[in-house]
Amino acid sequence: MSELLFAVDSLNKHTGYDQGLLKEMFNVFKSNYPEYFEMLKERSEQNDWQGVSEIAHRAKSAVAIMGMTTIQEEFGEIELKTDNGDALSDFSNRMNLLESKIKIAVSQIEDYIETLS
Numbered sequence: 001m002s003e004l005l006f007a008v009d010s011l012n013k014h015t016g017y018d019q020g021l022l023k024e025m026f027n028v029f030k031s032n033y034p035e036y037f038e039m040l041k042e043r044s045e046q047n048d049w050q051g052v053s054e055i056a057h058r059a060k061s062a063v064a065i066m067g068m069t070t071i072q073e074e075f076g077e078i079e080l081k082t083d084n085g086d087a088l089s090d091f092s093n094r095m096n097l098l099e100s101k102i103k104i105a106v107s108q109i110e111d112y113i114e115t116l117s
Contacts, residue, residue: 005105008112011067019116026109029066033106036062037099044091052091053082068105074098 015022036059043051060075075098081088088094 002104004108005068005070005101006109006112007067007069009067010069011109014065014067019113022116023113025065026113029062030106033059033062033102037095040095044087044095047087049082049085049087052088053079056082063102063105066105066109068102071098071101071105074101 011022015025036055039055040052043055056075056079060072060079063075064072078094
């Protein structure tokens, strides 16, 4: 079994251990997270690194609520490194890795939610 990319305790605390709320929050996250990657890509293509920082901050908050601590830290690092408008030379690689990790985490959360039913 692979390492969990979300913290069950954190996720449950954010939802007050309410399974219905957990499912609702997860469905909203699952449908919205691709937009973060689209916006991050657009801003990087425009060399708008301040904009990248702002979107990374929003993405960081969204993954934090879902208990994705490691992914939260990675978005935080992108936020900090681009906050002053500096470009990230490895931005594309970081995005590919983060998107892969989020897809795995989403799958893991889906599996977790199935165990609650």
